[in-house]
Amino acid sequence: MPNAVPREISTRELQSMLGVSRHVVAGLVAAGFVTPSRGPRRQYRFTFQDVVLLRTALRLRAASIPPRKVAQALSRLRAELPDELPLSGIRVSAVGNDVAVRTGPAQWDAITGQMLLDFEVAEIKGDVVFLDTAPAPQDLAQQAQEWYDLGEQLRESDLDGAERAYRKAIVLSPQPFYAAYMDLGALLCEREGRCADALDVFDKALTHFPEDAALHFNRAIAYEDLGRLDAAEDSYRRCLAIEPSYADAHHNLAILLENRGDKQGLVRHFNAYRRLTT
Numbered sequence: 001m002p003n004a005v006p007r008e009i010s011t012r013e014l015q016s017m018l019g020v021s022r023h024v025v026a027g028l029v030a031a032g033f034v035t036p037s038r039g040p041r042r043q044y045r046f047t048f049q050d051v052v053l054l055r056t057a058l059r060l061r062a063a064s065i066p067p068r069k070v071a072q073a074l075s076r077l078r079a080e081l082p083d084e085l086p087l088s089g090i091r092v093s094a095v096g097n098d099v100a101v102r103t104g105p106a107q108w109d110a111i112t113g114q115m116l117l118d119f120e121v122a123e124i125k126g127d128v129v130f131l132d133t134a135p136a137p138q139d140l141a142q143q144a145q146e147w148y149d150l151g152e153q154l155r156e157s158d159l160d161g162a163e164r165a166y167r168k169a170i171v172l173s174p175q176p177f178y179a180a181y182m183d184l185g186a187l188l189c190e191r192e193g194r195c196a197d198a199l200d201v202f203d204k205a206l207t208h209f210p211e212d213a214a215l216h217f218n219r220a221i222a223y224e225d226l227g228r229l230d231a232a233e234d235s236y237r238r239c240l241a242i243e244p245s246y247a248d249a250h251h252n253l254a255i256l257l258e259n260r261g262d263k264q265g266l267v268r269h270f271n272a273y274r275r276l277t278t
Contacts, residue, residue, distance in 0.1 A: 008045040017153050033057045144173035148180050181205035195225040213243035247276040
C-alpha cells in the first residue's frame, strides 16, 4: 500500500492550533525554525512536523531557553520527527537551560541526542533530575487534556487526526475522560459507516458513566442509524428515565414511535417535547 501524502496545513489553521497571530507565525518562519512549502498562490503550507516544531519553539522561548539552544534542539528534533503523528506521542520540556524530549518510553537530550535512561540520575547544569517511567497522574491528566484540545482544533479540518487525538486523550487520562468519549462518539457517528464504532465508544463510556442521560441519547442515535430500532427505543427510554426533561429525546422517540406505528406513543412524547420547548 503506498504511503499517504502528509496533509498540508494552512497558515490560518496553524494560527488556530498555536493560538498566535499571523505576525508571530511569520516571525518564527523568518527565524528559520521551519521552512514551509509554498502553495499555488505563494501561501505557506505547513506539515505536521512544522506544527510540532513551532509549538516547541514557542514553549521553549517562554521557558527562557537561550535562542541558540532552541535552534539546536529544533534542528535535531526535526531530523527525528516522523511525517505522521506518532502513537507514543512527543513531549518536549525545558530542564534548567537544557531541552529534553520524550517519545514513548525513551527520553533523550534534544541537542546532543544522548539517550537518557529511565531511573537514570542525569546531571544537567549542576541539577540532579530523576527520570521516572511512570508519569505523575497530574502530568498524564495534562497530556490527556492537550490531546483532547488538539482533537477539538482538528475537528473542522482533519477528522482522522481528531479521532486519533481523542483516542489518545482517553488512553492517557488517569480518570475516565467524559468529554473525549462523548466527542469521539459524536464524531464517529457523523462519519459514513462509522456508527458501529461510535456505539462501541458510547458503550465503553457508559461503563464509567452509567447514569448519564446524554450518553444514552447519543447511543440511541447510533442504534437508529444502524437500523437497530428496538435498542434505539430502549436507549431513548433509558435517557428519559434518568432525565425526564430531555426534550430532544422526547422528540426523537416520538418520530421513532410514529415510524413504528405507535400513534399513542407519538402523541405522548411529542406533547412532552412541546411542553419543554415552549
